[in-house]
Amino acid sequence: MKAGMAVMAGMLGLAVSTLANAGWxxxxxxxxxxxxxxAMMVGTISAYQSVVLDCNSEGLTLALIQQEKWQEGHDNSTWSLLVKVDDGDVHRFTAASGRRNDKFSQYGTAEQDEILKVLNDLRNAKSQVLLGLQSDVYNAKWSGTAPVNGSTSATDRFMQACKLKGA
Structure with a gap:
């Protein structure tokens, strides 16, 4: 029961209004x-949430991060992470929750082929990036929107630094 309440408290932290002037x-x-x-590419959703893509010698990851301290003893769990750019396809990921650092938790995936498709969509984004997070175990859902300003140049720079080719 405690885990479910902690997750719901975390989801409430995700339910902060978005910032219209943020970007990539x-x-x-x-x-x-x-x-x-x-390289690290960041798309701001709100003052407390962002979508982050990382690449290094170990690979490529995509994560929804939120500002909250990861509670010691808190169990990692599996979530569905959804990303849709403009009117394109919904990209579905299996994401693991966990601690990113002292100030942020994350819901992350390393599904490279699908991440590359998201990057291609971000390169051509015109209006919005929709994100969703869902857990059947906790009966929890969250959705948010990130603007697209700066997504093309940020994606080009990220892909060049990471030596990635489009999907």
């Missing part, structure tokens, strides 16, 4: 482990 950006750094580059 990419940060690129040297990757000491591979000699190549690592």
């Amino acid at each position: 950006s990419t940060t690129v750094q040297d990757d000491i482990f591979s000699g190549g580059k690592s």
